[in-house]
Amino acid sequence: MNNNIVELVRVWISYEPNVYVVEDASFNVTEGDFMALIGPNGGGKTTILRTIIGLIKPAKGTVRLFGKDIKSFNEWSWIGYVPQSIERRYAWFPLSVEEFMKLKSHSMSVSIDELYRMLEFVGLWNIKNKRISELSVGQFQRLYIAREIISFPKLLLLDEPMSSIDISFKKNLYDVLKDINENFGTTIIMSTHDVTAISTYVKKVVCVNKKVFHADNIEELLYGKALCKLYGYHVYGLNHNH
Amino acid sequence: MPMIEPLFQSFMQKAVIAGILIAIICPIIGAFIIIKRLTMIGDTVAHIVLAAFALSSLLKIINNIYLTYIIPLLATIIIFKLTKESRFSGEQALVIVLSFFAALTSIFISLGGRLNFEAVLFGSILFLSWRDIYLIFTITICITFMLLLRLRSFLLYVFDEDAFYLTGKKGELYELLLGISVSLVVVASVSLMGVLLVSAILTIPVLSSMQIARSFGKTLAISIVIAELAVVVGIFGSYYSGLAPGGLIVIILLIIFSSLMIIGKTGLRI
Numbered sequence: 169m170n171n172n173i174v175e176l177v178r179v180w181i182s183y184e185p186n187v188y189v190v191e192d193a194s195f196n197v198t199e200g201d202f203m204a205l206i207g208p209n210g211g212g213k214t215t216i217l218r219t220i221i222g223l224i225k226p227a228k229g230t231v232r233l234f235g236k237d238i239k240s241f242n243e244w245s246w247i248g249y250v251p252q253s254i255e256r257r258y259a260w261f262p263l264s265v266e267e268f269m270k271l272k273s274h275s276m277s278v279s280i281d282e283l284y285r286m287l288e289f290v291g292l293w294n295i296k297n298k299r300i301s302e303l304s305v306g307q308f309q310r311l312y313i314a315r316e317i318i319s320f321p322k323l324l325l326l327d328e329p330m331s332s333i334d335i336s337f338k339k340n341l342y343d344v345l346k347d348i349n350e351n352f353g354t355t356i357i358m359s360t361h362d363v364t365a366i367s368t369y370v371k372k373v374v375c376v377n378k379k380v381f382h383a384d385n386i387e388e389l390l391y392g393k394a395l396c397k398l399y400g401y402h403v404y405g406l407n408h409n410h
Numbered sequence: 411m412p413m414i415e416p417l418f419q420s421f422m423q424k425a426v427i428a429g430i431l432i433a434i435i436c437p438i439i440g441a442f443i444i445i446k447r448l449t450m451i452g453d454t455v456a457h458i459v460l461a462a463f464a465l466s467s468l469l470k471i472i473n474n475i476y477l478t479y480i481i482p483l484l485a486t487i488i489i490f491k492l493t494k495e496s497r498f499s500g501e502q503a504l505v506i507v508l509s510f511f512a513a514l515t516s517i518f519i520s521l522g523g524r525l526n527f528e529a530v531l532f533g534s535i536l537f538l539s540w541r542d543i544y545l546i547f548t549i550t551i552c553i554t555f556m557l558l559l560r561l562r563s564f565l566l567y568v569f570d571e572d573a574f575y576l577t578g579k580k581g582e583l584y585e586l587l588l589g590i591s592v593s594l595v596v597v598a599s600v601s602l603m604g605v606l607l608v609s610a611i612l613t614i615p616v617l618s619s620m621q622i623a624r625s626f627g628k629t630l631a632i633s634i635v636i637a638e639l640a641v642v643v644g645i646f647g648s649y650y651s652g653l654a655p656g657g658l659i660v661i662i663l664l665i666i667f668s669s670l671m672i673i674g675k676t677g678l679r680i
Contacts, residue, residue, distance in 0.1 A: 223572055244578035251572060261445050263569070264625035271566045272573060299624055299679070 171199040172235060173323055173355045174220055179229030181215050188227070189215050193380045197357055197372075202349045204366045205359040207376040213359035214252050216376060217325050220357070221249055233323070248316035250309075252327035252359070265303070266296040269315050278318055289344075290314040291337070305332040313341060320348055326358040330365070342369050416649045424543050425535035425602065425655070429645050431543075431550040432599045432611065433637035437619075438557055439595045440612035441630055442588060446568040450504040452609025454489065455596040457511040458482040460605045463525055464518035475541075479597050485511075486593035490585050533604030533656030535648050546598045553591045564588070565626065602645075604656035611637060614663040621667075621674030628680055636666050 174197040181190040190212040197203050205213045218224045219231060222238050231238040234246070269283050287293040290310040292303075300308060309332050316324065324345075330338045346369050348354040360366065366373060374380055416422040443451050462481040471477060489507055493500040519525070529537055557564055566574040567584040575581060599608050619632035644659030651658070 221576060223575065242578060244576045247576055249572065249576055261569070262620050262623045262625060262629050263565075267626050271562055271569065272577060297624055 172196045172232065173199050173201070174357065175230070175232040176216070176220070177230040177232070179216075179219065179226045179231060181212070181219055181224060182227045189378065190219075190376070191379050193229075193376070195374050195380055197355060199355055200349070200353055201372050202346070202356045202370050203358070203372040203374060204370040205357060205374050205376060206361065206363075206366065211377040213376055214327050217249075217327050217357065217359055221247055221325060245319075246322040248319070248321035248324040250312050250316050250324075250326045250329050252331075260301050262299050262301070264297050265292055265300060265311060268300050268311060269296075269318070272315060272319075282318065286314045286318045290341075306334060306337075309333055310337065310341070317344065317348060317354075320352045320354060322354060324348070324354050324356045326356070328359055328361070330360070330362060338365075345369065416646065421536055421538070422645070422649060424538040424540065425645050426642065427543055428538050428546050428602050429641040429655075430638065431546045432595075432602060433615075433641040434634055435550040435553055435595050436599060436611045437615040437633035437637045438554060438630060439591055440616045441626070441633065442557070442564060442568050443592060444613060444616050445565075446500070446588075448493065448500045448504065448592075449613055450501050450508065450609070451486070451489070451592055452596055452612040454504045454508040454511070455482050455486055455593055456600060456605040456608045457508045457515070458485045459597055459600050460525075460530065461511040461514040461518065463530060464515045464523040467525055468518045468521055468523035475545075479594070482597050483590060483593045487586060487589045490589035494585065528654065529604070530600075531604050531606045532654035533600075533602050533607060533659075535602065535645055535655050538601055542598075542601060549594045549598050553595065556587065557591070602641075602655060603659065604654065607656035607660050610656075610660040610663060611641070614660070614667055615640070618663070618667040618670045621670040622678060622680050624679045632680065636663070640666065 176193050176195055179190065179193045180188050181193075182188045193212075193216065205216060207213050215224060219226055220233070221244075222231075222241070233241045234243065265287065266283075269287065284293060284296070287296055290313070292307060292311055292314070295303070295307075300311065303311065309329065313326070313329055316326075326345075330341065333341065342365055345356055345358075349356050358370070417426065440452075443449060459478055459482050462478045465481075466477045485507070489504065492507075493503045528534075563574070563577070563579060564584060566577065567579075567581065568588070571581065574584075596608055596612070599611060603611050615633035615637040616629065618636050619629045623629040623632050640659050640662040643662055644655050647653065647658045647662075648655035
């Protein structure tokens, strides 16, 4: 049985005619994967994530979600997405933390108790009536992640989700991601520069720098020359097994 | 009872009813267009209405209701489409459209169209008919009901389009409904507020309440209260002073805005 959640088949992506930011990318993400998408800035990680969920249409190639061509895929509520450097452009509007959480909850079966528990978990319950414009970038990032994981999506995409989150809370959030991945079967794709986290939490890695040129296991990535090749200089991962 | 006395006059009854309705629907629709960063849309649609007035005058169509509603309606839907698909930002595209319709107005007037400029540009309490009131009433009820019934979806659509897309809802439908709503509300408000001042009633109450409100719900509630206060005082002020209601309402709105901005700077939030 084909349990591919995401399939990219020879995908080319461009913003300008004939100028490709991603070339001939192919990889699969299977059910239960916790996959990291790594690569240098401008390498195409965000573009690939946005293409997977249909926010960008590829110039060539095929994207399949849950075995269906993306053009005929309709089950968008199965998917959670946390964008990169959470958009602060609209955070100036007086929307409260609680209202922000409820924005998507009408399309999910989430009770108010669950919503409050999630806010408590991400440390934002006591400021649930505060405006989101008054949150720090890290708090806003936590809020966004909380909103996307509360309904336990079947597929969760996170674009550099921990970039502004402090070290202590980062571990908690990684643990939650691991938990929903292992216990609720949520397939996770996360773009990141956090090589340490990759070695601890991630099951599979895809390297992108315009082209996908490495999609094997983590040991090979950490101890082989893949990182050096990807970034163009010496980069080594740390493996924490404890 | 000097406050009640004007209400025995038919034109004041119509102006007050229209004003109360406009002060409900304008801030509600204004909140969505402010978040969508299309604050100029009120001005742009008003200039389309002005061109429609000029055209109907040129064509000697006295009863121009279809022209004044349908031209802005179609144009607004096209504007929403253009702002999404063009490489310009929404506001930049609106300035181009506004200039185009201002130019058309000028051409229609040069060709022989005649307008009562004072009333058209700055509003009037004299020219509302009962048919206008029924239309404003229907527009207010329908749009308020639609927006409140789908409040979170509309809010998500204007606030975070990517997240909205992932709910599986049709963005095109919400875009169309918002475009139609903005157009109808602006056309309905133009008679009282005037072409040049109509966008003020859409935006200033919301921008004022944003200074002190903690949440979207409170922003809406406070902005409706502000708009009601300004409109009712403005209409009565216009009756007693003979000044254009649009101008008086905007001055009152700006006084409230300045006061709330000062209060907001103290950190007070409701």
